[in-house]
Amino acid sequence: MINPQTINPLTLPSVALNERSQLPSQRCIYFAIDSQGVVQYIGRTVNLQTRWLKHHRYKQLAQSEDVRIAYLSIEPDLLPEVELALIEWFNLRLNQTEVISDKKRISLYLDEALKSDLERLAKIRKRSLSNLIEVLCEEELERVRKNGELKDA
Incomplete structure (x- = not known):
């Protein structure tokens, strides 16, 4: 396991938010860092470039x-x-706030036990339930794309 105290996000490779299409397509932990060098948001992804082309926090962060x-x-x-x-x-407040987004809302029916487990996992990971489900779906779709399962659909 990595010791968080040894990570200095300011020394990591980075790309300006407005040049996010230049981000690499790799699995990673990412840090949104403002002009003062303060980490505003942390996330994870299986494909950094894809994640930031449609990130749910883009509009909030682009205001800085x-x-x-x-x-x-x-x-x-x-x-x-x-x-x-x-x-x-890093004790980031933005990671624990609701997302303001232009994304489309969908209704989803879940078994009560599954919903309960997802809510617990969202709390553990300090995400909203909606964001957790979105991240899990993105990760599964990335896996499916790599396996070529969507080509015949």
Whole structure:
């Protein structure tokens, strides 16, 4: 496990938010850092470039000047654990707030036990239930795309 105290996001590779299409397509933990060098948001993804082309926090972060996206490559099985440890270490308020977004709302019917488990996981990972489900869906779609399962659909 990585010690969050040893991570300095300011020394990691980064790309300006307005140049997010230049981000690499890799699994990583990412940091949104403002012009003062303060980490505003931390997340994880299986594809950094895809994640930031449609990120749910883009509009909020774009209101600040000179926001950069820094990233740290992590083994896939460590992504959730490292992300949580970093969010707790940096104590980020934005990670725990509701998302203001232009995204489309859908209705979803879940078994009560599944819903309960997802709510607990969302609380553990300090995400909203909606964001957790979105992230899990994105990760599964990325896996499906890599396996070529969508080509015949």
